[in-house]
């Protein structure tokens with residue numbers, strides 16, 4: 001039995017040394033998890049399968065701006081010294097393509113086989129605070145009144161290992177949205193990486209009974225006051241360095257009361273209707289279903305794939321396109337995300353991760369759009385009512 | 388359809404036609420190695436010069452037409468094909484946009500003839516290369532240079548099941564993001580036409596660190612000016628951008644308009 005704390009309860013903390021970090025991988029694998037998390041690929045930090053800590057972006061960081069992302073070397077060997085990249089955990093919980101069922105023709109009828117959900121449980125390693133919040137937003141979508149069986153199965157088995165952010169990116173604004181940079185809840189194990197002073201180590205906090213079981217596999221030593229103080233400092237420093245901000249007071253009303261604001265036309269002139277923002281967004285959940293039939297007509301499959309409110313085809317109702325202008329599609333996205341999402345799901349659809357800003361090829365920035373709509377002129381009701 | 392007596396209806400008759408093109412799209416059908424037997428079992432391949440020389444007269448239930456119209460004879464032939472066909476599907480950038488040979492539309496055909504042929508007077512050709520839909524009604528268009536095998540099989544299956552093919556007209560970026568590619572435009576500063584191009588290829592080029600070349604032609608809601616501004620900021624000059632837009636789908640209206648908007652005046 002390792003020294004230190006052997007039994008952990010929710011809320012307990014401990015210190016994991018850098019040298020002992022690999023024990024987290026062995027503990028997860030020992031418990032049958034498929035470990036996925038940040039890794040460097042093709043010039044970005046994406047989420048993929050992790051064999052061990054060498055697969056993490058050790059010593060890498062990202063520099064982000066509207067429409068621009070670059071990897072850079074850090075001057076140290078931090079394991080989590082970067083922010084969120086183009087991927088989000090939704091690719092695991094709500095996959096981009098998913099077969100829902102297969103139908104086979106029988107003599108006089110057909111038989112439907114629902115797609116089984118037998119994949120091994122995921123351990124999401126390195127989930128940022130805004131991402132924990134994003135997963136909870138999608139829970140409201142997929143586990144609400146009409147639960148999605150696939151999502152429910154995957155989500156129920158997944159383990160969330162959160163990481164507090166030690167720095168904020170230039171497109172981050174989680175503090176504005178109240179989701180980060182520190183972890184508050186919704187994780188099984190929460191980690192704060194401490195690079196200095198003292199040895200490179202991790203302050204680990206247990207967030208759930210499953211996290212407690214996992215923690216009992218780790219060679220944790222007791223966290224002392226200085227560790228807690230340092231952890232707090234790191235989060236405060238990060239919170240003070242947010243690259244973006246958004247005023248959220250009355251945001252829902254701002255959105256729904258300004259449907260005829262001239263700013264929509266201005267942003268639409270720049271918008272490509274490419275849908276990158278929605279696919280990169282960790283909360284956007286729109287999809288489309290398509291049925292594929294086999295050439296010999298003996299079987300058919302229903303597939304679901306990510307779709308987007310920016311697609312013209314997505315706005316088709318009874319063969320008419322209800323949002324045919326780019327303006328109406330951008331407006332639909334933002335007013336839903338920041339406004340009517342509250343009516344539908346009781347929360348904001350935006351967690352302030354900044355992905356839609358960074359990964360928009362032309363750098364459209366929702367924080368800028370909201371600020372422009374907040375300008376006094378927009379607060380007046382439009383002449384002639386809504387267009 | 389229940390009793391055995393009705394179980395073997397006549398298989399639909401398929402014809403594959405070639406006009407001004409490189410054969411690449413037709414070859415996509417032969418390239419369906421694993422599925423070829425299923426295709427051959429589902430349809431009666433009645434005319435397919437690339438696969439067999441045995442021509443069969445119409446009528447045809449389904450015609451796949453590759454290539455653009457560049458001669459008066461082609462223009463006549465496509466009318467005959469249309470008249471003999473119930474469902475006509477055009478395949479590839481040539482048939483749907485005029486192809487790379489539509490670059491002739493931007494220049495003087497006599498100059499080209501003189502530059503290329505020793506005896507230009509023997510060359511009988513139209514001044515333009517135009518898509519099939521400019522000549523006859525088309526029931527469905529499959530984009531691409533070449534077309535995607537997956538979309539071709541989907542279209543054939545859909546035709547057989549009398550349903551609409553699942554062929555989205557959205558941007559390549561959707562396929563790119565679904566595939567998990569890192570955006571080459573944002574992360575590498577590599578010029579990419581994905582945001583203005585129709586999906587279908589599976590975002591192959593960005594998966595191999597190349598920008599999209601626009602093989603599938605314009606997506607359904609092209610807004611080119613902001614992308615062109617972005618690409619100029621990445622260092623592309625207006626003539627370079629014009630060249631990027633004027634390849635396989637140069638004469639697709641949205642790409643043509645985008646190229647013209649640059650006012651580069653080059654590449655005639």
Ligand code: SF4
Nearest residue numbers: 281350351353354356
């Ligand atoms: S809207 Fe943008 S900033 Fe907000 S959660 Fe989605 S991607 Fe992140």
Ligand code: SF4
Nearest residue numbers: 271272274275277360
């Ligand atoms: S806001 Fe940006 S990423 Fe989103 S559809 Fe418009 S151009 Fe594309």
Ligand code: SF4
Nearest residue numbers: 560563570571579581
């Ligand atoms: S690489 Fe090209 S196709 Fe892919 S998301 Fe970026 S702009 Fe779109």
